[in-house]
Amino acid sequence: MPKNLILKNSELNILANFLFKPILTKKIITLSGELGAGKTTLAKEICKVLQVYDEVTSPSYNILNIYESENGPIYHYDLYRIKEKNEIENIAIDDAFSNYITLIEWPELIKDMLPKDNIRIKIRDYANDKREYIIDGI
Template identity: 40%
Template structure:
């Protein structure tokens, strides 16, 4: 368990970046506004050098190329059924890239058992978060 400020969420993501490689799946859990996208942006920046990472809320998937990494960033919040997951290419990305998945619950049966699970939760303080990471 890591207690941190919202800005320190980025530091946790940077530390995690050292542990991922092609085929790694990072699942992000938390309520709206908890910091999943903040975490994702920092992780993508560390992995690819891309400082313009955006939330894929409306696109559902964004991809980023780095010198040594290909990152697929998914936001499954608006996905309603499993058929849509096949349409957006989730299976292919799981094998060929580093996959970062916000709102992964609908895809639970498709995800590898060794997916890294990151839980970001609010605390009583508005700028504090508690992060739990399960490897």
């Protein structure tokens, strides 16, 4: 059953800490929402909890950023610019699924490729500088 949280950006550490143990076992986290909803902001907070010491940035132009952490490499994908499924073959996403903690922004195109056991987070704007986080798969 999905969990709903309403948080300010300054409270994202609550969500990131809540996700810590499930992330270590499920390894794949999808982040969905409108442009500017806060997907990368949440990814940064998750990476902080996973002890990434590199700067975490949006992989919008690179499509993939890889960060080193105390928990092994973290693959951070942004699939916004991917328009066709055949483009996915060029970014080694299957390898990431089976071996690494993987954060995926804009996962809609690859939903049928995702392993069933993953964490799905939908982000929506809410009133007063808050956002709603709908978390499924925990």
